[in-house]
Amino acid sequence: EVQLVESGGGLVQPGGSLRLSCAASGFTFSSYAMSWVRQAPGKGLEWVSAINSGGGTTSYRHSVEGRFTISRDNAKNTIYLKMNSLKPEDTAVYYCAKSERGDGSVVAGMDEYDYWGQGTQVTVSS
Numbered sequence: 001e002v003q004l005v006e007s008g009g010g011l012v013q014p015g016g017s018l019r020l021s022c023a024a025s026g027f028t029f030s031s032y033a034m035s036w037v038r039q040a041p042g043k044g045l046e047w048v049s050a051i052n053s054g055g056g057t058t059s060y061r062h063s064v065e066g067r068f069t070i071s072r073d074n075a076k077n078t079i080y081l082k083m084n085s086l087k088p089e090d091t092a093v094y095y096c097a098k099s100e101r102g103d104g105s106v107v108a109g110m111d112e113y114d115y116w117g118q119g120t121q122v123t124v125s126s
Contacts, residue, residue, distance in 0.1 A: 002026035002115045004096050009120030012086055016124070020081040022096030022117055030054075030074040033099040033106050035113065036081045038092035038122075048094070050111065051079060053104025064090075086124045093119040 008020040020036070035050040049060045049070040058070050067086075072079040079096060099107070100114035 002098070004098065004115055004117035006094065006096055006117040006120040009094060009122045011123045011125065013126050014087060014124055016086050017082070017084045018086065018122060020083070020094055020096075020120060020122070022079045024077045024079070024096075024098070027098070027115075029077040031102065031104055033101070033104055033111065034072065034079045035097045035099065035111055036070060036079075036094055037097050037110070037113075037116075038090075038094045039119075040089075040092040043092075045095075045110070046092070047110045049081065050099075050106045050108070052106045057106045059106050059108040083122070086122075088124045091122060091124050093121050095119045 003025045005023045033052050036048040037045050038048050039045050051058045051070045055072045067084050069082040096117045097113035098115040099111045
């Protein structure tokens with residue numbers, strides 16, 4: 001059974017930092033690209049970042065580039081999202097998602113996902 005379990009969300013002041021984690025199980029983690037996708041209150045899903053299967057290629061939406069860093073540890077079956085200089089507009093539920101494509105490559109933007117985590121809330125507020 002495939003499972004994706006996010007953690008690390010919370011309440012942080014503007015300008016602060018958080019690191020999200022997503023622990024994966026039930027599939028060959030090192031073969032698939034992974035993404036972070038968020039949903040702000042009352043809004044649709046918004047792609048945030050993606051990383052290829054080997055971890056050497058990453059992609060970000062423009063509004064987070066330079067502030068967020070995606071990474072993965074294939075030995076631990078985990079991806080991370082380090083978020084710095086957080087802004088109120090970053091407030092959202094953050095989901096990790098597994099690409100359903102088997103080639104391991106990154107797509108800049110929303111990919112086709114076959115599994116999602118339950119999400120972790122990030123709130124940026126003073």
